[in-house]
Amino acid sequence: MIHKEGIPFLGYTLLIMIVVIIFSFFLLSRFIFVFISVFFVILYLFFVFFFRNPKRISYDENYDQNYNKESIVSPADGKILNVQPVFENEFLKKNCICISIFMSPFNVHVNRFPVSGKIIYVKYHTGKHVIAWLPKSSLQNEHSTIVVESTKGNRILFRQIAGFLARRIVLYAKKDSIIKKGDEFGFIKFGSRVDIFLPLKSIILVKKGEKVIGGETRISFIPS
Known part of the structure; x- marks a missing residue:
């Protein structure tokens, strides 16, 4: 589960990354395009990992x-x-x-x-x-x-x-x-x-x- 604090951040970040990847596809070399794409995928997966919100066991009072x-x-x-x-x-x-x-x-x-x-x-x-x-x-x-x-x-x-x-x-x-x-x-x-x-x-x-x-x-x- 993604924490609510991460949802806006992940949304904006994904949009920016997609725009940069599209521009790099048309304006840069194939090598740089692939490098940027792989780097952004890894970075985005880290952000998803960071904003995780695992379910915790309810405490017994x-x-x-x-x-x-x-x-x-x-x-x-x-x-x-x-x-x-x-x-x-x-x-x-x-x-x-x-x-x-x-x-x-x-x-x-x-x-x-x-x-x-x-x-x-x-x-x-x-x-x-x-x-x-x-x-x-x-x-x-x-x-x-x-x-x-x-x-x-x-x-x-x-x-x-x-x-x-x-x-x-x-x-x-x-x-x-x-x-x-x-x-x-x-x-x-x-x-x-x-x-x-x-x-x-x-x-x-x-x-x-x-x-x-x-x-x-x-x-x-x-x-x-």
């Missing part, structure tokens, strides 16, 4: 109730960059455990809510586009911040961060909305990063270098 704790799922596909204690100074104003997830251009770029609850804070920040795996990118780059107060009363902050290739953050989250774990909250185009800030008492289930799947991989438990 009864799991948390049965085990008397709250589980947090990964908000993005990608690789764990860091798991470290930090001071979150935008909204929570306290020490947290930050899990950073890097999304390469080959990962699914749909972002999903890591927990169910109510959105209490949403803010978009303009910024730079330095390489997303650098620590300074968290606050210097273009980014958006969302805070959800979970059904168990925990406040979970997560942040979409644009990278060197990523030039557009799409955010669907709206303040005061009631949301469900695993549902989409946004999309970042062409490489990026997501940081999630958890309470210090959280039990972390992932480590640096591990690959995670958005909406499915449990990355933490928060004891009741």
Whole structure:
């Protein structure tokens, strides 16, 4: 399935590519025409691959109730960059455990809510586009911040961060909305990063270098 953010892009791109191929057929040599055609086909297939939106398994909320704790799922596909204690100074104003997830251009770029609850804070920040795996990118780059107060009363902050290739953050989250774990909250185009800030008492289930799947991989438990 193609994500809705990709449909207009794929349509415009296909039209432009067809026009260029037609002109190259009449104006350029056969070799250059074939080269351009093959290159555009490969490039277009990559764009289709990038905007894929695979169906994810619905999350079972009864799991948390049965085990008397709250589980947090990964908000993005990608690789764990860091798991470290930090001071979150935008909204929570306290020490947290930050899990950073890097999304390469080959990962699914749909972002999903890591927990169910109510959105209490949403803010978009303009910024730079330095390489997303650098620590300074968290606050210097273009980014958006969302805070959800979970059904168990925990406040979970997560942040979409644009990278060197990523030039557009799409955010669907709206303040005061009631949301469900695993549902989409946004999309970042062409490489990026997501940081999630958890309470210090959280039990972390992932480590640096591990690959995670958005909406499915449990990355933490928060004891009741």
